[in-house]
Amino acid sequence: MLTILGKKQLLCDGIARRSFLKVGGLALGGLNLSTLLRAEATVDAPQRHKSVIMVFLPGGPSHLDIWDLKPDAPREIRGEFQPIQTTIPGFHLCEHLPGMARHMDRFAIIRSLVGAKNEHASELCFSGFGYQDSLARNQPSLGAAASKLLGPVDPSVPPFVSLCHTTPNRWKDPGRAGFLGPAHSPFQPAGEDRQNMELGELTLSRLGDRKRLRDTFDRFRRGLDSAGVMDSVDLYTQRALEVLTSGRLREALDLEREDPRVRRRYGRGSLDAVDDGAPLHNEDFLTARRLVEAGARCVTISFGRWDTHSCRKAGDLAYKNNFVQLREYLPRLERCLLGLLDDLRERGLEQDVSVVVWGEMGRTPRINANGGRDHWPQVSGCILAGGGMRMGQVLGSTNRYAEVAQDRPIHYQQVLATLYRQLGLDVANIKVPDLNGRPQYLLEHREVIRELI
Numbered sequence: 001m002l003t004i005l006g007k008k009q010l011l012c013d014g015i016a017r018r019s020f021l022k023v024g025g026l027a028l029g030g031l032n033l034s035t036l037l038r039a040e041a042t043v044d045a046p047q048r049h050k051s052v053i054m055v056f057l058p059g060g061p062s063h064l065d066i067w068d069l070k071p072d073a074p075r076e077i078r079g080e081f082q083p084i085q086t087t088i089p090g091f092h093l094c095e096h097l098p099g100m101a102r103h104m105d106r107f108a109i110i111r112s113l114v115g116a117k118n119e120h121a122s123e124l125c126f127s128g129f130g131y132q133d134s135l136a137r138n139q140p141s142l143g144a145a146a147s148k149l150l151g152p153v154d155p156s157v158p159p160f161v162s163l164c165h166t167t168p169n170r171w172k173d174p175g176r177a178g179f180l181g182p183a184h185s186p187f188q189p190a191g192e193d194r195q196n197m198e199l200g201e202l203t204l205s206r207l208g209d210r211k212r213l214r215d216t217f218d219r220f221r222r223g224l225d226s227a228g229v230m231d232s233v234d235l236y237t238q239r240a241l242e243v244l245t246s247g248r249l250r251e252a253l254d255l256e257r258e259d260p261r262v263r264r265r266y267g268r269g270s271l272d273a274v275d276d277g278a279p280l281h282n283e284d285f286l287t288a289r290r291l292v293e294a295g296a297r298c299v300t301i302s303f304g305r306w307d308t309h310s311c312r313k314a315g316d317l318a319y320k321n322n323f324v325q326l327r328e329y330l331p332r333l334e335r336c337l338l339g340l341l342d343d344l345r346e347r348g349l350e351q352d353v354s355v356v357v358w359g360e361m362g363r364t365p366r367i368n369a370n371g372g373r374d375h376w377p378q379v380s381g382c383i384l385a386g387g388g389m390r391m392g393q394v395l396g397s398t399n400r401y402a403e404v405a406q407d408r409p410i411h412y413q414q415v416l417a418t419l420y421r422q423l424g425l426d427v428a429n430i431k432v433p434d435l436n437g438r439p440q441y442l443l444e445h446r447e448v449i450r451e452l453i
Contacts, residue, residue, distance in 0.1 A: 049153045050387070050423045051292035051353045052142065053340070054300045055285075056125045056164065057333075058171035058277045059307025060116075060361035062373050063381045064402045065326055066094050067394075068111045070365075077365050077401050080323045091394045096330040099338050105392040106341055108384040108452060112396025112405035115412040115445070116361040116377035120307065121170035124360045126300060127178070128413035128443050131170055138434070140184070141175030142416055143298030145442050146423055147184040148432065150297055156248045157295035162186035163287060164302040165278040175300050179434035186300065189253050252294035255283060262286070265339040267332065277305020280329070285336040289343050292353050297423065303336075304329055306359050310372025321371040322363075333357070341385055354387025354422045356415060365401045379405050382415060387422045389452040413445035421448050 064070060069083040069092055083092035086101040091109075093101045100107060117130035124130050126141040133139070140148070143160035152159045162174030177185040251257060269282030280303060288299040306329070308322035320328075337357065344350040362380035363373030379398055385391065396408035420427045420442070428446040431439035 048352060049295070049297065051296060052146075052298045052387070052419050052423060053285075053288045053292065053353060053355045054126060054142070054175075054298065055337075055355065055357040056122050056171075056300065056302045057304060057306045057357065057359040058122070058167070058302055059120065059305050060359035060363060060375065060380065061306040062308060062322060062326065062363035063111065063379070063398075064363065064365060064373070065322070066097070066330065067109050067381055067383070068398055068402050069094060070400065070402055073365075073401055076367050079367060081326075088392060088394060094326075094330060096327060097334050099334050103338065103341075106385055108389065108391050109381065109394045110384070110396055110410050110415070110449075111381045111394060111398060112407065112409050113358070113362075113380045113382055113412060113415070114378075114405055114409045116380055118375050118377045119170075119360065121360060122164065122173045122300075122302065123170075123176065124412055125356075125358055126173070126175040128411075128416045128445075134176065134178070138179045139176065140178035140180040140432075140442065141300075142419060143175045143186055143300060144177040144180050144184040145420070145425070145432070146297040148180045149425055149430070150423065152295065153297065154248065154295035157252070157291075158187040158249070159295075159297040160184065160186040161291050161296045161298070162188050162300045163190065163284045164188075164300050165190065165273070165281070167273065167278060167302075168276050171277060171302060175298075179440065180432065181435065186298075187249075248294055252290045252296075253287060255286060255290075258286065258290070262343060265342060267335050267339070269332075274305040277307070278302035280304045280332055282332065282336050282339075285340045286343070289340055289347075289349075289353075293347060293349060303333065308363065308372050309368065309374055310370040322367070322373050323371065337383070337385070344386060350386050351388045352386075354389065354419050355385040356382055356419060357384075358382035358412075358415075362402075365403050378403060384415075384452065387419075389418070389422065393451060395449070395451055410449060411445040413443040414447055414449055417443055417446050418448045418452055421453070 064077070065079050065081050069081065070078050071083050072078070082095045084095050084098060084101050086093050086104040088104045091104070116124060117132070119131045121131035123134040126143070127134055127139045129137060129139045143162070147159040150159065160175070164172060164174040166172050174186045174188055177183070255263065263286065266286045267282045269280050269284070271279050271281055273279050284301045284303065288301055291299050308325050310321045337355070340355065341350065344353050359380065362376040362378070364376045368374055379402065396410055397406045398404060399406045417427050427442045431441055434440045
């Protein structure tokens, strides 16, 4: 809540104010808006900017059933799905991804991703560090670092926005600010933050009364010491008012403003949670596009529940069979990704917006007794698109049963180092002071993936 001190008075509209004037309540990342905007903002940044959309698949998708099929393995390993040829010679995808198979020139697949932990949490995908390591290091996510180092593209749009859904576990984390401080936490429009965007009693017309606001600010200044605090407060208060009055962020979040033809491209999703995972809410992909177009530098998404043990609970089948679930999930994910890439291309943004799709681990090569696959942190993979990266290629491979990386192991953090590079940040040479003032690298594995550059 943006609060401006003042004496008790009766305004011309009859509303009494005692000691303060409250302007809206746009809380970002747990702090008031003016605190968030104390980031080293680059207000005069050029209109064209680089962004990242990070799609988190909670639970860890089965690499063997999506992009690393092993048709010659025994049935208890190869599973039920058939491979289909893609436009990359010799590379096959799951039969339930025919659209991606036809458009592999727009994607890059990593099959030899390493560095996962046996932990269900989103931190690995957003920061490159596992849950426990992230807590111990107070590690910031990519979105928080982009907020800190690059600032907002537009002063009225937060640089880091999360569309991740609330879950009863560690999949709900939208990306931590860590040692960069709460000012760089993501704006989360799916709850209180969205409600707080309403101005309540104070209407836009009243905010437009500059003389009244200026008088209030003057009283506020007189109540502060002379240590230079007012200069900072005045600057960030003005920026906070700009966010509240511009409406640009609210417009980006309002899908009713979108062309119905474009909305149909993504398909309709649901806000109903999938068991203890995120909803399959197709509209989040469209919202992410609208946000990066409006000026966001990083948008995080959570989509579905990919922890496909197919386990039983209290005598009932709690979660669908791995293959039943993927038959439903994969076409929806494909539609969202192809819709997003088509949308970005039509708007001239495909070279500016990098997209990554991944989960926190892979799945066991051997199918369990319930028809599911269990946790497998030894190897996993990811899908990349856009951002000016070199597409139409497959990096790395696994052994004959997809148990371990056979060649070209690539760490999660190397993917993030590459995404940082596409944002214009060289993490091999950047250190950021932590809360104690000690310079810290953002990653331990800071080598970019040379094949993508």
